[in-house]
Amino acid sequence: MTDRDEILKQKLAHAGVDAEHAQSALDIDAILQAWRRKVFKRELGYRALSELDLPLDLPQLDVLMAVWAPANEFGGEDGSETMVSTVAQRLHIDPSRASRMTSELITRGFLKRAVSQADARRTVLELTDQGARVVDAVRTYKFLVLGSYLQDWSAEEIATFLPLLERFSQWSETAACPGGLVTEEINKLRGSLSDLSPDEAVKEG
DSSP states (O other), X not given: OOHHHHHHHHHHHHTTOOHHHHHHHHHHHHHHHHHHHHHHTTHHHHHHHHHTTOSOOHHHHHHHHHHHOOXXXXXXXXXXXXXXXXXXXXXXXXXXXXXXXXXXXXXXXXXXXXXXXXXXXXEEEEEOHHHHHHHHHHHHHHHHHHHHHHTTSOHHHHHHHHHHHHHHTTHHHHTSSOOHHHHHHXXXXXXXXXXXXXXXXXXXX
């Protein structure tokens, strides 16, 4: 433990966070930062595209996945109708970018336009046979890799891990509005930085 971490733990103690939970927060953050860097690089996605020799990049693959919209990733029902605006919403990208990417995938034969079954005035997106084969292959690849990794986990470990992972995945929403001593300490932090000019803040960041 570095002196800087000890000082940080002392600050957390002032907000009512005991040493054990402060250390847990440090440990979790270290794991998450390393995981974030791996996820940001999209290692598994790149491996799938490379090993399956697919003529797509990751953003294009994301669009195909958003059109197919598996319920375990996007919620709702499998096979629900998808429009360009739906793709933009699911991937959190600009509608104009979603439009450009879907048009390119239509030109290349991975997507097609169709008439909505719910409203004949509306155009929806569907996977072509070629697009469906790509999605199926990538998802199968991903779960072959992840499933084989989990083979070494016991049923008890998985049963413990999954609900805790789901609970932890909501931490930012749950912790968004702290109260009491934590809020007081955050206000102190804000006050200690109030003399920074915008340019200085950028340099410090």
